Amino acid sequence: MERRGAIVGRRIRVRGLVQGVGFRPFVWQAAKVCGISGFVLNDGAGVLIHAGGAEAAMTRFLKLLQSEAPPLARIDGIDSEALQPAPEGAEFTIRDSGGGAVRTGIVPDAATCPACRAELADETDRHYRYAFTNCTHCGPRLSIIRAIPYDRANTAMAPFVMCPSCQGEYDDPADRRFHAQPNACPECGPQLWLEARGGKRLEAVGDVINTAQKLLAEGHIVAVKGIGGFHLACDATNGPAVSRLREKKKRYDKPFALMASDCGVIADYAALGAPAEALLSGPAAPIVILDRRESGRALPEAIAPGQGGLGFMLPYTPLHHLLLEGLTGPLVMTSGNLSDEPQCITNDEARARLGEIADYRLMHDRDIVNRLDDSVARVVDGGLTMLRRARGYAPEPMPLPPGFEAAAPVLAMGAELKNSFCLLGDGRAIVSQHMGDLQDAATHGAYREGLALYRRLFEFIPQIVSVDMHPGYHSTQWGERLAAEEGLALDEVQHHHAHVAACMAEHGLALDHEPVLGVALDGLGYGPGGALWGGEFLLADYAGFRRAGHLKPAALPGGDAAMREPWRNAFAHLDLALGWPQVAAEYGALDLVRRIGGGKAELLTRMIAQGLNSPEASSAGRLFDAAAALIGIGPERVSYEGQAAIEMEAAAMETGLDGAGAYGFGLIEEGEMAVLHWAELWRGLLEDKRTGTAKGLMAARLHNTLSAAVGQTARRLAERHGAGLIVLTGGVFQNRLLLQSVSRYLRGEGYDVLSPSRFPANDGGVSLGQAVISAARQLRGAI
Numbered sequence: 001m002e003r004r005g006a007i008v009g010r011r012i013r014v015r016g017l018v019q020g021v022g023f024r025p026f027v028w029q030a031a032k033v034c035g036i037s038g039f040v041l042n043d044g045a046g047v048l049i050h051a052g053g054a055e056a057a058m059t060r061f062l063k064l065l066q067s068e069a070p071p072l073a074r075i076d077g078i079d080s081e082a083l084q085p086a087p088e089g090a091e092f093t094i095r096d097s098g099g100g101a102v103r104t105g106i107v108p109d110a111a112t113c114p115a116c117r118a119e120l121a122d123e124t125d126r127h128y129r130y131a132f133t134n135c136t137h138c139g140p141r142l143s144i145i146r147a148i149p150y151d152r153a154n155t156a157m158a159p160f161v162m163c164p165s166c167q168g169e170y171d172d173p174a175d176r177r178f179h180a181q182p183n184a185c186p187e188c189g190p191q192l193w194l195e196a197r198g199g200k201r202l203e204a205v206g207d208v209i210n211t212a213q214k215l216l217a218e219g220h221i222v223a224v225k226g227i228g229g230f231h232l233a234c235d236a237t238n239g240p241a242v243s244r245l246r247e248k249k250k251r252y253d254k255p256f257a258l259m260a261s262d263c264g265v266i267a268d269y270a271a272l273g274a275p276a277e278a279l280l281s282g283p284a285a286p287i288v289i290l291d292r293r294e295s296g297r298a299l300p301e302a303i304a305p306g307q308g309g310l311g312f313m314l315p316y317t318p319l320h321h322l323l324l325e326g327l328t329g330p331l332v333m334t335s336g337n338l339s340d341e342p343q344c345i346t347n348d349e350a351r352a353r354l355g356e357i358a359d360y361r362l363m364h365d366r367d368i369v370n371r372l373d374d375s376v377a378r379v380v381d382g383g384l385t386m387l388r389r390a391r392g393y394a395p396e397p398m399p400l401p402p403g404f405e406a407a408a409p410v411l412a413m414g415a416e417l418k419n420s421f422c423l424l425g426d427g428r429a430i431v432s433q434h435m436g437d438l439q440d441a442a443t444h445g446a447y448r449e450g451l452a453l454y455r456r457l458f459e460f461i462p463q464i465v466s467v468d469m470h471p472g473y474h475s476t477q478w479g480e481r482l483a484a485e486e487g488l489a490l491d492e493v494q495h496h497h498a499h500v501a502a503c504m505a506e507h508g509l510a511l512d513h514e515p516v517l518g519v520a521l522d523g524l525g526y527g528p529g530g531a532l533w534g535g536e537f538l539l540a541d542y543a544g545f546r547r548a549g550h551l552k553p554a555a556l557p558g559g560d561a562a563m564r565e566p567w568r569n570a571f572a573h574l575d576l577a578l579g580w581p582q583v584a585a586e587y588g589a590l591d592l593v594r595r596i597g598g599g600k601a602e603l604l605t606r607m608i609a610q611g612l613n614s615p616e617a618s619s620a621g622r623l624f625d626a627a628a629a630l631i632g633i634g635p636e637r638v639s640y641e642g643q644a645a646i647e648m649e650a651a652a653m654e655t656g657l658d659g660a661g662a663y664g665f666g667l668i669e670e671g672e673m674a675v676l677h678w679a680e681l682w683r684g685l686l687e688d689k690r691t692g693t694a695k696g697l698m699a700a701r702l703h704n705t706l707s708a709a710v711g712q713t714a715r716r717l718a719e720r721h722g723a724g725l726i727v728l729t730g731g732v733f734q735n736r737l738l739l740q741s742v743s744r745y746l747r748g749e750g751y752d753v754l755s756p757s758r759f760p761a762n763d764g765g766v767s768l769g770q771a772v773i774s775a776a777r778q779l780r781g782a783i
Helices: 023-034 055-067 114-120 164-171 208-217 239-249 263-267 274-281 318-324 347-353 441-457 474-486 495-506 560-564 566-577 580-587 591-610 620-631 643-655 679-690 695-721 736-748 763-779
Strands: 007-017 037-043 046-054 074-082 092-094 192-196 222-225 230-235 257-259 287-291 309-313 331-335 360-364 376-380 383-388 410-412 422-425 428-431 464-468 489-493 516-526 532-540 545-551 666-670 673-677 725-729 752-754
Touching: 007 055, 023 037, 023 046, 023 055, 023 092, 046 055, 055 074, 114 318, 192 208, 208 222, 208 230, 208 318, 208 360, 222 347, 230 239, 239 331, 263 274, 274 287, 274 376, 274 383, 318 360, 347 360, 376 736, 410 763, 422 763, 428 763, 441 474, 464 474, 464 763, 474 489, 489 495, 489 763, 495 516, 495 532, 495 725, 495 763, 516 620, 516 695, 532 620, 532 695, 545 695, 560 566, 566 580, 566 591, 566 620, 566 679, 580 591, 580 679, 620 643, 620 679, 620 695, 643 695, 643 736, 666 695, 673 695, 679 695, 695 736, 725 736, 736 752
Parallel strands: 037 092, 222 360, 257 309, 287 376, 410 464, 464 489, 516 725, 545 673, 725 752
Antiparallel strands: 007 046, 007 074, 037 046, 192 360, 222 230, 230 331, 257 331, 287 309, 376 383, 410 422, 422 428, 516 532, 532 545, 666 673
């Protein structure tokens, strides 16, 4: 394009998710269109542009950068300053990456784009049926990266030397594979093979994918190496295969994830609205929890026992698309591990740890550098609610709210269960992918490796280590060790305060925002003085909080055993509310009362009276467990966290809350503290149980009771303390019925209500809260 007028020069810095997404070729093309000379390169801070051209052309160029960015890019800011001398001439080039301090973001792995899917199905294209095709708009990112900048030499693709055709695409700024670091084809890229349990490679019939499909159709279990780890796959419509997978994986009750070829197949089994379909089909391609479709096609009960929903995802790699091609039903696609262990990521791990589970293994020779579980989400009131944040979302940085710009670097260690960690600094928070439960030794090892990797990737040097107050958390202990070894400040953060602060930060509330009323309901968290909390009403800002109300504490007889055996919680709550002798005398014919009997009741009574391994906790999670045990929902011993409550939610959803009625509750002022009491609730449950009321109706009444109790208490406290904004958070608020009911009531009362969306309400979001709390304290001089 011809350039007119005086030449001006600009040094342009683009910050955000701008590497590995085709941003440099986009800049190159925009420069050609506008008649701009100069160059563009990647460096540690993002993208740097030196540009020269006429004033009008420069104005147009800057507008294009902001408005026409590639689909996977996210621009956090564009800074422009005068550059002398201005670049002149007609040439605009793309230069090799520069160094510098790492302040750019790593783009999450992205599902296969439409253009690559089309090539996958095109017999005339050289990428036809190639399981590793990708471009700058899709493919692996975090899962293969070892260091910044995001160049091929710093990824798992370094061993694969591109053939002339791939190199030509890679070098051509007009090609969508320009500088696509994982670019490859069948001639030069990773290769697939199938092997049997003993390690012998199979001779493929047709091609490897066709053979794998036949094995799945025959009822075999196949371990599939994906983008962030291995999956265990079987035909989801084959009941014996599903049951065999459950038994071998030792995952006895927790639902299996499903993968279907397209939304049409999913709609045969589950209710699928536009928001859910957009989530499934988007670049992140998470597992989405969907309600079962009434009169839909049936699946074996072993897929999701006791559940009201099904977890579906769509294929998100070329390998998955090929494996699902032509299938009219879904596959089970569950994590490749024994229950509660980390997902396998190496071929040798899969051979050793999955050898007794999988009949066959579909393998390849591209390394998985970073383990990534599938993300899990659901749609609540038309919007995203994240349940597990991992592949497709991590490690996308979150810009910090106003006021945090000068915060010192904080490393937040996260919680014990559903752990994530967080790096805060340079105006952003980077929350890791879901790491898992740190009580497992292998998971704790993966956690330590992940911390080291993130610090290396982002060249992150913390000044503060933020930990949970609970001294027994492995994350706390590791944080204490790091702080001592590296001479860093250590900051202890209360668990429920972290839940509230994470939600505040996600929604962009400024550092100096007035206190909110935070309602944090979960299983357990350490309170000041070692008290166990779990049903809290907090007046909170970022730097501090004050407890304004809570659920009446009940004993946890047996300590950790009460987390696994809901009947223990039922005994403790009934004994607290009504006295066990009275319960036994009036309701001795009920199943729960008979099962506990005289011997167990006597033992538990003595333990509680003497304080023997029976700490008190204001836990909303254990209240749900106790009610489930009395109603008769869920097993006597749960096999995963929240099982009883999840199954009770499913029972309530099937019945419906409208017109179900509710039980009573008490809100008692104990000094300046509002305390919820449950004697009326337990009396109502016992009476319903004695008269044979249906379990689903009892579950619905329980939900209505807790919704009313929490909503009315929050309204009263917000009014008393002048809080106009209420935050609902904690793992118990992953219960859709409870969240919707409480939110709608409070909004109807005129309050603004926030709840977590992009980060989990469960402990997966705690690290973000820890980070912003410690940053706020540092900025106010408290650290």
